[in-house]
Amino acid sequence: MGSHARLPVTLSINGSRYQLLVEPRRTLLDALRHDLGLTGTKKVCDVGDCGACTVIVDGRTMYSCLLLAVDCEDRAITTIEGLARGNELDPVQEAFIRQDGFQCGYCTSGQVMSVRALLDVHPEPTDEQIRRTVTGNLCRCGAYSNILAAARLAADLQAERRVTHQSELRKTRAEDSR
Numbered sequence: 019m020g021s022h023a024r025l026p027v028t029l030s031i032n033g034s035r036y037q038l039l040v041e042p043r044r045t046l047l048d049a050l051r052h053d054l055g056l057t058g059t060k061k062v063c064d065v066g067d068c069g070a071c072t073v074i075v076d077g078r079t080m081y082s083c084l085l086l087a088v089d090c091e092d093r094a095i096t097t098i099e100g101l102a103r104g105n106e107l108d109p110v111q112e113a114f115i116r117q118d119g120f121q122c123g124y125c126t127s128g129q130v131m132s133v134r135a136l137l138d139v140h141p142e143p144t145d146e147q148i149r150r151t152v153t154g155n156l157c158r159c160g161a162y163s164n165i166l167a168a169a170r171l172a173a174d175l176q177a178e179r180r181v182t183h184q185s186e187l188r189k190t191r192a193e194d195s196r
């Protein structure tokens with residue numbers, strides 16, 4: 019195989035399937051940003067040191083600069099573009115905005131993805147769990163106290179939305195049964 023030979027790969031990202039031809043050395047990060055135009059995932063160090071490129075793969079956070087696209091065939095990948103539902107931001111995104119959980123923004127999508135993955139497993143995390151979660155996401159601007167506040171608020175917003183959703187569901191069922 020020549021050094022520029024490309025391999026077919028099917029990536030499942032944010033619920034959509036994408037068929038690509040990529041070089042075996044293509045990282046998932048470069049496939050997302052350059053082949054698919056999903057530039058919300060940031061490239062900073064490109065060597066697994068900073069966490070800016072964090073995405074969720076099969077429910078776990080991973081550095082996309084350390085994954086080869088060809089190894090991600092048929093794995094469920096979520097990027098920052100997959101969090102909002104229409105015009106409604108994910109509670110984690112909303113909380114980062116409300117708590118000013120960023121300055122330059124380079125680390126932000128990675129931070130948001132890490133907190134999103136945490137809340138998927140621990141909807142009411144302790145501060146210690148939040149701190150441990152974002153240890154793999156470096157913030158050179160030092161926005162950590164606001165990031166912690168944003169993660170706490172995200173948990174509250176998520177719980178509020180769940181209660182609202184359940185009461186709307188009960189109302190709809192009651193109306194349907196009349």
Ligand code: FES
Pocket residue numbers: 060061062063064065066067068069070071072081082083084
């Ligand atoms: S860009 Fe992947 S860890 Fe820094």
Ligand code: FES
Pocket residue numbers: 119120121122123124125126156157158159160161
């Ligand atoms: S907001 Fe600038 S690196 Fe975190």
